[in-house]
Amino acid sequence: MEATAFCPAHITGFFKAHLEGHGDNLESLGSMGAGFSINQGVTTKVKIETKDNQKSNFKITTHGYQSDKTDVSQYVLNEFLKLGEFSDKFFDIEHNISVPVGYGLGSSSAVALSLSFALDQALETKLEKTIIGQIAHNAEINCKTGLGDVLASYHGGFEIRVKPGAPGIGHVEKIPTEKISIIMICFSPISTNKFIKERLSQINGLGGKMVNQLIESKDYDHFQDMSLEFAKYVDVMTPRMQKIVKELSENNIKCGIALFGETIFSMIPQKEESKVLDILQKYSDGILIKSVLDDDGARVLNN
Numbered sequence: 518m519e520a521t522a523f524c525p526a527h528i529t530g531f532f533k534a535h536l537e538g539h540g541d542n543l544e545s546l547g548s549m550g551a552g553f554s555i556n557q558g559v560t561t562k563v564k565i566e567t568k569d570n571q572k573s574n575f576k577i578t579t580h581g582y583q584s585d586k587t588d589v590s591q592y593v594l595n596e597f598l599k600l601g602e603f604s605d606k607f608f609d610i611e612h613n614i615s616v617p618v619g620y621g622l623g624s625s626s627a628v629a630l631s632l633s634f635a636l637d638q639a640l641e642t643k644l645e646k647t648i649i650g651q652i653a654h655n656a657e658i659n660c661k662t663g664l665g666d667v668l669a670s671y672h673g674g675f676e677i678r679v680k681p682g683a684p685g686i687g688h689v690e691k692i693p694t695e696k697i698s699i700i701m702i703c704f705s706p707i708s709t710n711k712f713i714k715e716r717l718s719q720i721n722g723l724g725g726k727m728v729n730q731l732i733e734s735k736d737y738d739h740f741q742d743m744s745l746e747f748a749k750y751v752d753v754m755t756p757r758m759q760k761i762v763k764e765l766s767e768n769n770i771k772c773g774i775a776l777f778g779e780t781i782f783s784m785i786p787q788k789e790e791s792k793v794l795d796i797l798q799k800y801s802d803g804i805l806i807k808s809v810l811d812d813d814g815a816r817v818l819n820n
């Protein structure tokens with residue numbers, strides 16, 4: 518039994534945390550906000566074998582960008598283990614992570630959701646799609662690695678999260694766009710876990726107001742302006758980021774900040790791509806990523 522699934526990386530431009538909800542069940546927690554999913558992300562392959570005399574019942578291998586922990590994957594696996602009698606099974610899990618981990622590109626949510634889809638397929642548990650999403654969402658909330666990324670990357674596209682919560686509870690409004698390119702430069706990671714534990718309480722209503730404004734304008738340039746304002750407000754702008762934002766703006770190029778990371782993104786018409794690349798390529802200490810939107814969201818891949 519074997520299955521592979523993909524989940525796009527997701528970038529948040531601004532958000533409002535919802536960490537108190539109905540009875541505090543994890544599915545009702547999350548965030549409102551806005552962002553977009555891209556066609557790079559995490560591909561997860563699950564192979565289920567018969568357990569021999571291995572000590573553990575699972576092995577997690579990561580290809581591509583590496584991470585310091587795998588607790589998100591373990592949470593998802595444990596939730597599936599509760600669904601049946603799998604004590605004679607060995608789970609060989611392989612994540613292929615094509616975006617850097619910890620830079621605001623939602624790698625942890627893409628790990629969780631691609632694994633949840635792959636496990637459902639490989640185990641033939643035939644869960645409802647929203648339940649598959651809820652398992653991944655709960656892993657993120659539990660490990661404090663994200664709030665709204667699972668809801669967003671479940672749906673894909675350029676989205677406004679108008680109601681917080683896991684798939685099936687939260688709602689997104691997708692904003693249709695012309696064919697645009699996404700260019701990003703990533704300099705250093707910011708731990709979402711640390712931010713949620715230490716600084717989240719200092720952020721108040723701005724993200725919620727921005728959601729309402731974007732519902733009105735539905736415009737990606739407006740989204741980028743608000744993302745910059747939000748990043749200044751939550752005080753994540755470094756001098757290096759300010760310098761690049763200034764240079765892009767002097768060349769009439771809009772950009773925003775990926776939360777939480779020292780990462781700048783620019784959503785631009787495809788014909789302007791080379792202008793942005795020419796500027797960002799000079800900063801050779803950053804990881805440059807060129808992408809397009811993924812409109813489909815997380816999914817099982819046919820092998």
Ligand SMILES: Nc1ncnc2c1ncn2[C@@H]1O[C@H](COP(=O)(O)OP(=O)(O)O)[C@@H](O)[C@H]1O
Nearest residue numbers: 584586587588589619621622623624625662709
């Ligand atoms: N299987 C996993 N793969 C990648 N990261 C994981 C995994 N399990 C837990 N994590 C944690 O999630 C963190 C990445 O999440 P986060 O800080 O939110 O960054 P990102 O913006 O990339 O989502 C990693 O540094 C790691 O501590």
Ligand SMILES: CC(C)(COP(=O)(O)O)[C@@H](O)C(=O)O
Nearest residue numbers: 529548621623663664665777
């Ligand atoms: C911004 C964040 C809280 C974290 O995002 P990341 O660092 O990519 O895990 C996100 O989950 C959201 O709710 O919008």
